[in-house]
Amino acid sequence: MQFELSKEYRERLQHAVDNHDDAFIVQTLEGVNSADVSTLLNEFDTDDSKYVIDLLDPEIRAEIINDLDEDTREKFLRAFDTPQITEIVNYLDSDDAVDILNELPVKEREEVIAGLDNQEKEANILDLLRYEDDIAGGLMAKELIKANVNWSIDRCIEEIRRQAENVEKIFQIYVVDNEEKLIGKVSLKKLILATNEKRVEDIYETDVIAVETYMSVEEVAQVMRKYDFEAVPVVNVQGKLLGRITIDDVVDVISEIAEEERQIMSGISEDVEEDDSVWMLTRARLPWLIIGVVGGFVSAKFMGVFEAELIRITAIAFFIPLIQATGGNVGIQSSSIVLQTLANPSAFSESLVRRLLKVLLVAALNGLVLALLVYGFNMITGGEISLSIIVSCALFCVVLVASFMGTITPLILDSFGFNPALASGPFITTINDLLGLGIYFYTVHLFLS
Amino acid sequence: MQFELSKEYRERLQHAVDNHDDAFIVQTLEGVNSADVSTLLNEFDTDDSKYVIDLLDPEIRAEIINDLDEDTREKFLRAFDTPQITEIVNYLDSDDAVDILNELPVKEREEVIAGLDNQEKEANILDLLRYEDDIAGGLMAKELIKANVNWSIDRCIEEIRRQAENVEKIFQIYVVDNEEKLIGKVSLKKLILATNEKRVEDIYETDVIAVETYMSVEEVAQVMRKYDFEAVPVVNVQGKLLGRITIDDVVDVISEIAEEERQIMSGISEDVEEDDSVWMLTRARLPWLIIGVVGGFVSAKFMGVFEAELIRITAIAFFIPLIQATGGNVGIQSSSIVLQTLANPSAFSESLVRRLLKVLLVAALNGLVLALLVYGFNMITGGEISLSIIVSCALFCVVLVASFMGTITPLILDSFGFNPALASGPFITTINDLLGLGIYFYTVHLFLS
Incomplete structure (x- = not known):
């Protein structure tokens, strides 16, 4: 019963469009769910898609356009003239109509609204246009019983x-x-x-x-x-x-919230997908990579300050990855737990001070276990005692600081209206990496002097 | 109109429970939505909660238990005897009834089913118990029109x-x-x-x-x-x-899928929340941190092999954070884009070879820009030409390899039935860190010999 969206059908439809075989298009798409037609048309170029939907019933056409991916739809709407868009808007519920109107240039939007024949719909749409799309008012439809x-x-x-x-x-x-x-x-x-x-x-x-x-x-x-x-x-x-x-x-x-969070956490700045162009994919990724590279370069210059110590004990360098990886892991774990709380707020929340004390207690416990583990590893593999103590002390401090930063950063971001997931993204991670490196070399410096 | 879940009410309710003020409990909870009562009872200990719901109407009681958090409910069910659980199950839809039965020991489950007075419900439940809870059969209810x-x-x-x-x-x-x-x-x-x-x-x-x-x-x-x-x-x-x-x-x-993905990506092994015990939070986090520490320790031993080179040119160590951070960022970006595709599969997917070629093209573009950037930085800040060339070449290779690994790992995990989000978690990230370090030191070694 479900319409089969096959590659074969897509090719046959492309063939029918190229040869203006209207009968084939109308017959095979008759009664097909508009969501399926939209999935199909997302794969075609704008002119071909427009050719297909112009053959369909106006009500179905409105539903198909409503179901299209946002970026496909934007290209699409540019191919229609004002009377055609007015007809589409006439068939849609007020909330969907407003979504489409918001994608139009202001002048065209006004023309479409003026062209609506149903006065109640016009009033509904004018009312809904007032609301931002991230609040309840922007999500509601006026149609109800x-x-x-x-x-x-x-x-x-x-x-x-x-x-x-x-x-x-x-x-x-x-x-x-x-x-x-x-x-x-x-x-x-x-x-x-x-x-x-x-x-x-x-x-x-x-x-x-x-x-x-x-x-x-x-x-x-x-x-x-x-x-x-x-x-x-x-x-x-x-x-x-x-x-x-x-x-x-x-x-x-x-x-969408879950997808946005994943993108922010992994340092992708636009809503890109695998089938976007190489250019778009690069543009979405490069800025975040550059932040990491700049951070890495600052790390390099920072370590240059401690060149004397490094020349004295080269083995100091060996533990840089350990310190940084652990700091990074602890920070992301801590932020993730805060994100969880922000996404599912409890009706009865603890005070900030109590929450932070608990975070530090967990961090101290984790830090102690990890520091002892590293000290043990070092002893078993014949490491030098003084360096082993330095590494374990620095690791403990890094776990504490990374826990604190990982907890406080999403809370601060959230309170200033930014997405708290940014705390797990490359920018904050880069800053935390630098902080971890600073703690390590400061510990080294303290012990050696 | 909405029942106010205030701290004051929670305290007054606790007081009423302590003093067995049944009238207060019944009056104030009368007509309150069961989801609100459940939110409230999640905050009370099991005995007190049981005291409250034993005072309520059996149908409401069943709904409240159905709405409780899973871990609260498990403790809860242990406080009820078989006839009481049978009564609860009698009031629930078949899918919710099965969820509760699955939380009981086998013997008690069989007793509850045997005790159901409605033969149709018994048949429905027996039918649903056959399905795993991650497929459609395990999610469906038998009740329909x-x-x-x-x-x-x-x-x-x-x-x-x-x-x-x-x-x-x-x-x-x-x-x-x-x-x-x-x-x-x-x-x-x-x-x-x-x-x-x-x-x-x-x-x-x-x-x-x-x-x-x-x-x-x-x-x-x-x-x-x-x-x-x-x-x-x-x-x-x-x-x-x-x-x-x-x-x-x-x-x-x-x-739940979104939350699980976030937990896996940030290296938290159980479904913990901020208000869980220090012990639970530590247990959920420590194993992943230990993986990172072991990886860091392996890095340290690996670098020990290159001690001669490091003593000759200490500045090699300066660029370890840059190489590792960039490799990590590129890997997580790549995995994230694959996760996006797996979560929203396209009806018409490209072949794997074409996808990988595109990934490598994007990586080559990003890698080239970053390598030139680092080379430029190094030249401006008076770095040594030979080391600058080594770092830039290694960085380019790391970006290529991290892109490839970041893309292929979630696909492999997914095809073996594991959660592909593991590719962005600490375990795979640790392996990629080692790989990046290996590429860097191998490049250093090649150039110096």
């Missing part, structure tokens, strides 16, 4: 029939009072099972959980995940029902 | 009323033929809007997308995300409808 608490069940079902034309998926019916304030919810199931003599006020549930427009998308995701919601109503500060957020958008947000 | 294609709309609504007792959320009605094979779907909305004279076969849609029992949870998540599903039906190889997977379970899986 609501019922006044004073309605009868019959009137309610009648109104739902009318409203349902604009709403693809219902989930819950939100119950509002005469001031449009959200006061409860009714499930469609309960409505169907209710007898007709009853009224909305007899069957609605008052324990409705809503999010407010200014809440961050991360908070919205946490609420929906905690309560297993498919949709959550959005209210303003007065409690007035403004829209709803559906789980499909939140799933995308969760996945 | 289905309609035979030959039914009238009236009969269909009648049957839904009957079936709906066991199904909390409906989403879609799945349409089956007389052999129970899944052949389509009808939305509840469409059913309500249909006139009573029609039959299911007149209004159902045939383009239903299903997953098969053996599909991995990652694949299920990809399907649901791609098609914006709230629920997806699960069929066996013959196409027979067996159950459905709801989005709430998939959202949890997506979040």
Whole structure:
């Protein structure tokens, strides 16, 4: 039953496009899910894709464009004129329509909005354009089903029939009072099972959980995940029902956050994928590598200061990788644990001082074990006692400092509104490498003088 | 409207538990969402939590236990006897019931199943126990609403009323033929809007997308995300409808996968959080740190072999951090891009040879820029020409090798069924560090001899 996205079909479709075999295109794509068509069209160049979707039904066309990858879509929209984009926007839910409008130049966006024939949709879109896309308001759609608490069940079902034309998926019916304030919810199931003599006020549930427009998308995701919601109503500060957020958008947000975190942690500055161009891949990676190289060069100059010590005891150099690798590992572990807490905030958090004390306790324990281990290794393999003591002492200090830095850095980044994952990225790692090297050579210097 | 999880309330509740103030507990928790009660009880010790939930309605009690953190719940279940657990399992959907049964000792599990009063539920649970929890079969619930294609709309609504007792959320009605094979779907909305004279076969849609029992949870998540599903039906190889997977379970899986990846990448071996004990935190971190220390120690011994060269030109040591940091950064970037592709597989993938050629091209470009940069730095700061050439050549080689290793390692890990994120973790990173050091000293050796 599932449409087969095969290489063979892709080639046959390319052939059909090249030869303007419209019949083949229309027949084989008839009834295919728009998400599958989008996956397919992401592989074609813009002109060929446009040729294909121009042959399809306008409603399907709108859905396909809505499902396209963001960068494919941007190229795509440039190939359409204003009336065509207006038609697409007309078919979409308000939240998807706003996403597309935000990708257009300001002038074209205004023209599209002015060209909409549905006044309610125009008002909805103008309302949604006000919100940034990283808060609940920017994620919500205006389309939802609501019922006044004073309605009868019959009137309610009648109104739902009318409203349902604009709403693809219902989930819950939100119950509002005469001031449009959200006061409860009714499930469609309960409505169907209710007898007709009853009224909305007899069957609605008052324990409705809503999010407010200014809440961050991360908070919205946490609420929906905690309560297993498919949709959550959005209210303003007065409690007035403004829209709803559906789980499909939140799933995308969760996945994007995870991908962004991975990119930041590994030092990739743009949303690149394996099939992007060599140029794009290089551009996304080189800046972070240069930071590392500059850090390495500063390390080299720094060590130059201690050349006298190095000439006296060459073996000092042997332990540089050990010190740096351990410092790096401890720092990334510590940041990762903080990221975990920031991603799943506890309702009852400890004070910062208590948290840091605990971090340092864990670090002291780890540092002690590692220092003893290295001392043991050194003794077994016939290392010099004084150097062994220096290395173990420096290692212990590096573990403590790296734990502290690894914990405090993501917290500071987060409090200034930066992504805390940056603490595990190359920039902070480079600084920590330098710090570790500094501690090691300072320890060497102290012991030798 | 949302229950306020405050520290004050937690303290008042603790006080009420200590003084057996049952009235306060029952009154303040009345009507509170079970997810909120679970969040609260995760903070209490097992005896106190049990005291609280024993006061609540059995159905609410089952939901609260279902919502608890896994480790809190395990402690919890040990405090209940078999009849109490049987009562809890009776109230849960089959998928949640199986999750709890899997946490019990085998003997107790068998007793609970034998004690279930509902034969259909017993059969459902026995069926689900067969599946591993990382495939579609292990994620599905048996509860769903289905309609035979030959039914009238009236009969269909009648049957839904009957079936709906066991199904909390409906989403879609799945349409089956007389052999129970899944052949389509009808939305509840469409059913309500249909006139009573029609039959299911007149209004159902045939383009239903299903997953098969053996599909991995990652694949299920990809399907649901791609098609914006709230629920997806699960069929066996013959196409027979067996159950459905709801989005709430998939959202949890997506979040867990992201968290697991972060833990593996940063070298944390267990699912620890900041509020776990010092002992647990140390145990989760120390093994990975020891790997790094052993690697560092091997580096030290390796450099010992080149002591003669180091004594001749001490400045060789200065560039160890630069070589290692760059190798590490390049390796992690490369692995991250492969992880991205594995997480979002393209329908049309390139051959491995082409992919590797592209990786090496990007690496050569990056390596060239970095090598020239380091050479330039060295010249400006009055470095020795021969050493500068050695460092730049070694750096170029390290970038190439690290790119290759960073790309091939996650692919190999994945093909052997390991988590490909291990490629960015401390173990592989330690091996790559050694490799980088080896390349550097081999280059030094070549030039000097």
